[in-house]
Amino acid sequence: MDTRRLILVLIFTFSSFMLWENWQKYNQPKPAADTVAATQAAGAAPKPSTTLQPGAAPGTPVVPTGVAATAETFAISTDLLKATISSQGGDLVGLELLKYKEHDDKEKTFVLFDAKHQYMAQSGLIGDGLPTHRSVFKRVAGATTLADDAQELKVRLEAEAANGVKVAKILTFKRGSYVIDVAWEITNGSDKPLAPHAYFQLQRDDVVPAGETKMVSTFTGPAVYTEADKYQKVDFSNIADNKAKFAKTADNGWLAMVQHYFVSAWVPKDKTPREFYMRKLEGSNAYQAGLIVPVNEIAPGAKSETSVTLYAGPQEQAALKQIAPGLDLVVDYGWLTVVAAPIFWALQAIHSLVGNWGWAIVVLTIILKAIFFPLSAASYKSMAKMRVLTPRLMQLKERYADDKQRLNQEMMKMYQTEKVNPLGGCLPIVVQIPVFIALYWVLLGAVEMRDAPWILWIKDLASADPYYILPVLMIISMFIQTKLNPTPPDPIQAKVMMLMPLIFGVMFLWFPAGLVLYWVVNNVLSIAQQWHITRAIDAGSKAANDAKA
Numbered sequence: 001m002d003t004r005r006l007i008l009v010l011i012f013t014f015s016s017f018m019l020w021e022n023w024q025k026y027n028q029p030k031p032a033a034d035t036v037a038a039t040q041a042a043g044a045a046p047k048p049s050t051t052l053q054p055g056a057a058p059g060t061p062v063v064p065t066g067v068a069a070t071a072e073t074f075a076i077s078t079d080l081l082k083a084t085i086s087s088q089g090g091d092l093v094g095l096e097l098l099k100y101k102e103h104d105d106k107e108k109t110f111v112l113f114d115a116k117h118q119y120m121a122q123s124g125l126i127g128d129g130l131p132t133h134r135s136v137f138k139r140v141a142g143a144t145t146l147a148d149d150a151q152e153l154k155v156r157l158e159a160e161a162a163n164g165v166k167v168a169k170i171l172t173f174k175r176g177s178y179v180i181d182v183a184w185e186i187t188n189g190s191d192k193p194l195a196p197h198a199y200f201q202l203q204r205d206d207v208v209p210a211g212e213t214k215m216v217s218t219f220t221g222p223a224v225y226t227e228a229d230k231y232q233k234v235d236f237s238n239i240a241d242n243k244a245k246f247a248k249t250a251d252n253g254w255l256a257m258v259q260h261y262f263v264s265a266w267v268p269k270d271k272t273p274r275e276f277y278m279r280k281l282e283g284s285n286a287y288q289a290g291l292i293v294p295v296n297e298i299a300p301g302a303k304s305e306t307s308v309t310l311y312a313g314p315q316e317q318a319a320l321k322q323i324a325p326g327l328d329l330v331v332d333y334g335w336l337t338v339v340a341a342p343i344f345w346a347l348q349a350i351h352s353l354v355g356n357w358g359w360a361i362v363v364l365t366i367i368l369k370a371i372f373f374p375l376s377a378a379s380y381k382s383m384a385k386m387r388v389l390t391p392r393l394m395q396l397k398e399r400y401a402d403d404k405q406r407l408n409q410e411m412m413k414m415y416q417t418e419k420v421n422p423l424g425g426c427l428p429i430v431v432q433i434p435v436f437i438a439l440y441w442v443l444l445g446a447v448e449m450r451d452a453p454w455i456l457w458i459k460d461l462a463s464a465d466p467y468y469i470l471p472v473l474m475i476i477s478m479f480i481q482t483k484l485n486p487t488p489p490d491p492i493q494a495k496v497m498m499l500m501p502l503i504f505g506v507m508f509l510w511f512p513a514g515l516v517l518y519w520v521v522n523n524v525l526s527i528a529q530q531w532h533i534t535r536a537i538d539a540g541s542k543a544a545n546d547a548k549a
Contacts, residue, residue: 046126046199046277046292074139076155078146078173080313082109083180089133090157090169092121092180095312097262101451103211103463112262112312118286119204119257121264121310123169123182126292127196129162130186137169151175164189170307178313179323185305188298195297200266200308201290202257203281206236209259211463218260218445219332222289224276226253231329233258239287240280249275255291258330261447261462264312267324268293314447317344331445339438344446351448357461358454361443361514365521368435373529440515449514461514468509470516475505477523481530 071088084094095113102108113119124132131137137157146153155171165188172181188194208220222239224232229247238244247253251273256265268274268291278289291308298304311323320328333340346367351360392414400407443449450462457467465471478501508516 046201046279046290071136074144076144076153076171076173078153079175080178081173083173084113085139085155085157085171087137087139087157089122089124089131089135090137090159090171091123091133092171092310092312094120097178097313100314103209106451106460110262112264117205117207117209118284119202121182121200121202121266121312122288122290123184123198123200123308125161125167125184125186125196125198125295127194129165130196131159131161131167133201135159140168146173146175163192165194178311178319180310180312181307182310183305183307184295185303186295186298187303188300191300193297193299196295197292198295198306198308199290199292200268200310201288202255202264202266203286203288204257205284205286207285212260220259221257222278222287223256223258223330224253225256225324225326225329226250227325231326231332233332234278234289236280236287239278239289244278246278247276249273252325254324254327255289256327256330257289258332261315261445261450262313263315263320263327263330264310265324265327265330266291267309267311267327269307314450315445316447331447333438333441333445336434336438336441339434340442343435343439344442347442347446348448356454357449357452357514358458358517361461361517362521364439365518366525368439369522369525369529372435439518443514443518444512449512452514454513454517458513458517461517462512464510465513465516470513470520471505471508471511474508474516474520474523475501477520477527478504480527481523 071086073084073086073093075094076083076085080098082094082096082098083092085091086093092113093115094111096109096111098109100110102110113121122133124130124135126132137159140156140158142156143153144155151174153173155173157169157171159167159169161167165186167187168185170181170183170185172183174180182200184198186194186196202222206221208217212218212220219233221236222234224234224246226247228250232246234244234246251271253274253276254265254267255276256263272293275292276290277292278287280287293306293308295306296304309323311320311327313319315328315331317328317331320330329337343364347360347364350363350367351357354360354363393411396407396410396414400410450460452461453459454461457469458465482501508519
């Protein structure tokens with residue numbers, strides 16, 4: 001197999017993998033509602049298994065009927081968030097991230113929790129007569145905007161339960177943070193001990209967020225992390241089919257709802273027993289993923305409190321690491337994490353020096369090119385030598401067109417005589433492929449690229465080039481590279497190689513500008529290096545021929 005054929009195989013293999021992976025994500029069949037097992041009505045609270053509290057089987061919660069679909073809401077504002085809280089359940093039914101813009105309309109603030117995707121953070125209590133996420137709460141008067149001199153803002157909602165039990169739900173918002181503490185305060189006014197459970201869940205439909213395409217897509221759906229089972233992503237379709245596999249119980253870990261660039265996650269206190277669950281809501285395309293934690297037994301006349309941390313914001317890896325072990329894994333690099341993690345670290349370090357993510361990509365590309373300079377040089381030298389030999393190979397092909405065995409023998413003899421390895425141009429490329437793919441996932445998954453400008457017309461490195469200038473430059477650079485490479489002896493291969501720049505260029509029309517910028521810079525540097533080496537080899541070959549003459 002000659003060099004060009006191997007390169008062609010590698011390119012088509014990588015392209016086919018990406019296309020198939022994204023095709024699968026966007027064309028998974030959605031099961032009909034009447035065939036889905038284990039569906040649950042939106043008004044029902046989950047039931048914990050007895051493993052969470054041995055010997056005690058909690059009763060079915062009382063769910064109030066006649067709750068208006070349009071419950072009263074009120075807004076809470078901090079320096080980073082604008083949250084909408086509903087009197088029904090005291091749930092977070094809206095959440096704007098003030099430092100981020102919508103993908104399709106940069107004049108609007110990005111909305112994470114919203115009615116469009118039925119996306120909200122819900123919580124409630126499990127126990128006879130205790131309020132659930134469908135119960136009506138009354139807000140206690142207080143501030144709705146974080147004061148300039150305050151570090152946190154508390155919102156208190158109260159509800160009456162059966163048998164004289166009083167319940168309060170307290171949400172604490174913090175300055176400079178996307179963390180919201182959600183606490184339940186229970187006062188047992190009955191004459192019997194109370195041993196309830198609390199549940200915390202995220203509800204969302206299965207529609208991918210704006211900006212995802214068949215060419216560029218990432219995982220959207222729930223995920224669970226425990227120390228024993230590590231990071232587990234769960235497809236919505238598997239939940240609908242009742243085939244979802246994930247850790248069910250642990251005394252550590254968290255549960256999240258993941259989408260491109262952003263995440264919401266419930267994180268209980270460490271060593272607190274928890275039970276994870278996921279379910280599809282009956283008659284809709286919405287899903288609930290949550291966890292249940294026990295509340296310490298409350299004696300008559302006593303009061304108890306339990307709380308869980310909610311993170312709802314961007315996938316900033318440094319911040320996620322501080323909140324919970326493994327939470328930074330929602331920025332999923334797959335099997336290339338070991339390579340991608342140091343690449344992202346280097347990209348951040350460069351950005352801290354240059355102050356612009358676009359120029360950070362350019363500098364990182366130059367550094368990677370310098371690291372792989374010896375391998376690239378070996379590859380280009382091999383290609384240059386093969387280019388010199390191409391006319392002689394064509395002569396052999398014509399001479400031994402009817403004798404393939406003799407043709408292969410003569411070609412191998414020529415390679416040995418000229419000290420050329422036909423695979424020498426490919427092996428260095430193969431070594432670099434994992435690094436290039438890892439960099440692809442880093443640039444695709446880094447929320448830091450979102451709304452980050454470079455120069456002139458590039459206002460958002462996470463969106464496609466609005467004028468397609470970078471994709472066109474990439475096509476031109478790939479075409480130049482093709483011209484510098486040896487012409488394949490096979491006419492069909494030669495035509496395919498000439499079409500490759502156009503094929504890749506069309507694919508890159510929908511890629512984020514940051515990714516295309518990397519490829520353009522890499523191609524320009526490759527062209528410069530390859531042209532220099534090819535010119536040197538050609539000059540040496542000409543000198544050798546003149547000497548023989």
